[in-house]
Amino acid sequence: MTTMAARIIHVSIERDWRDVYAFMADHQKMPLWASGLSTxxxxxxDEWIAPGPLGNARVRFAPANEFGVVDHLVTLENGAKVHNALRVVPNGDGAEVMFTLLRQFDMGDEQFAADAACVHKDLDTLKTILEESKDGKRTTL
Structure with a gap:
């Protein structure tokens, strides 16, 4: 069995981890911070449809849970499946959000680096939304 290269991308958020999880687990709010789902x-x-440049993808999310798991399986129109491991864990009074990016077998170095940069950007956007909203500056929650 061959494993894929992996990169764990994370961000610390100054917000109670349960608030972070609740926001992230609301699938209708994902387009606010997850650029791949911006449409x-x-x-x-039991699934969600995500339109994209490669056609409609089907997304199945982990059920609501008390462990901060927001994993989701994306099935592309061509049948390819991509498991996205996304977790929220307590970090002091705040939260740590971690995404495990798996390098697909047909992915070159540049594309893997570009995917990692997109995930970093998305997590930074999530951080901004959640940290600003706790002070009443945003009302998107």
């Missing part, structure tokens, strides 16, 4: 998600039974 939105539409519910379809």
């Amino acid at each position: 939105g998600l539409a519910p379809d039974g």
